[in-house]
Amino acid sequence: MRTQVAIVGAGPAGLLLSHLLHLNGIESVVLETRSRADIEATIRAGVLEQGSMDILDQAGVGERMRREGALHHGFELAFGGKRHRIDLTELTGKAITVYPQHEVIIDLVAARLAAGGQLLFEASEVALHGTDTAQPSVTFSHQGEAQRLLADFVIGCDGFHGVSRPAIPAGVRQDFQRTYPFGWFGILVESAPSSDELIYAQHERGFALVSTRSPTVQRLYFQCDPQDHVDNWSDDRIWSELHARTASDGGWKLNEGRIFQKNIIGMRSFVCAPMRSGRLFLAGDAAHIVPPTGAKGMNLAISDVRLLARALEAFYQRGTEELLDGYSDAALKRVWRAEYFSWWMTRLLHTFADASPFERQVQRAELENVVSSRAMRTALAENYVGAF
């Protein structure tokens, strides 16, 4: 098989890149280890920045997101028994949309298939070859047959545990990372929303987040030990922890409902630089991870592939490699802003077991400073909506 661009991984990065390339007349093949049903059902992110919504719209896949997603003009910070609104739109002129990542995936897969796009699901033994030559290729097994896909470029969109990043020689690559001593316990609940907007709660028992998925399904998280097991958490124990951490003035109360999914995720910050080696380019979680506190992961994946699509378009239509050569630096600039913000939000809102009494007081003072200073609220809002 031969194509112009071989894309490894059908997450938001790989699927959107394939579609953006198609719109520019560039051919690609997407290889994915999991099944279509599996990628369309995996619950992950929920927040799209305005810039991400705009890209999905421009790519012609934003229609359902606009119709079914919930536009949010602000969110709340809760601490010390009080809630404080961060008015995103008043502070930045922008908003965010809560629209689940798996719905973005469903829309992108449908658009690719409707356009005759080549998506190969359940590909196994995916391996990259010759990425430092002008003729890279990817070998894999599909429906029991060993195959080789020849391409001009290979784009690694295969997430943090994929095969692409390790294909960049260790001597070329620098990895920066930080692992946090806590995780998030996430649940999906059948209930009406408890709040019109997301609530990020700081509490001495640990962080909690009240998010939503739809008018009938809510997404809640609370800080936990990353080594803990979901089986240790009965529904009653989960509710009592969430109530304790989100309790606030004015008679507001979290709605309970049937919990139908529980999971625990670890938290890390990670950056691989450069995001390119020869004819191999990385995009999305394959190159960088942020803790979910700032809701940046899917948005970074989308902004990486927008840069890459433009660079590949310049290469195929004008024969210039300038944008390809500038891709890693341009992407990393935005990545580091998001890394900084995600780390800052994480530090601001979580309880660190080893924090001294002094550090705990300073953390509270920083929260007070954020909610009482318009300049601080504006900086938070600009970072949250992605106005950088």
Ligand code: RFL
């Ligand atoms: P993905 O989505 O991980 O997709 C990679 C795909 O590659 C496949 N794959 C391979 N395919 C072929 N060959 C191989 N060898 C392969 N190895 C892997 C995988 O099966 C998969 O289908 O990466 P991508 O496209 O870079 O997208 C990144 C986002 O998924 C991720 O950053 C976000 O989910 C992070 N995130 C959030 N981001 C936001 O922007 N807003 C949020 O509100 C938000 N909340 C979250 C999150 C992530 C979370 N978890 C579960 C880590 C909340 C959570 C709980």
Ligand code: PHB
């Ligand atoms: C989510 O709804 O899954 C979500 C929302 C905001 C975050 C992280 C996750 O910061």
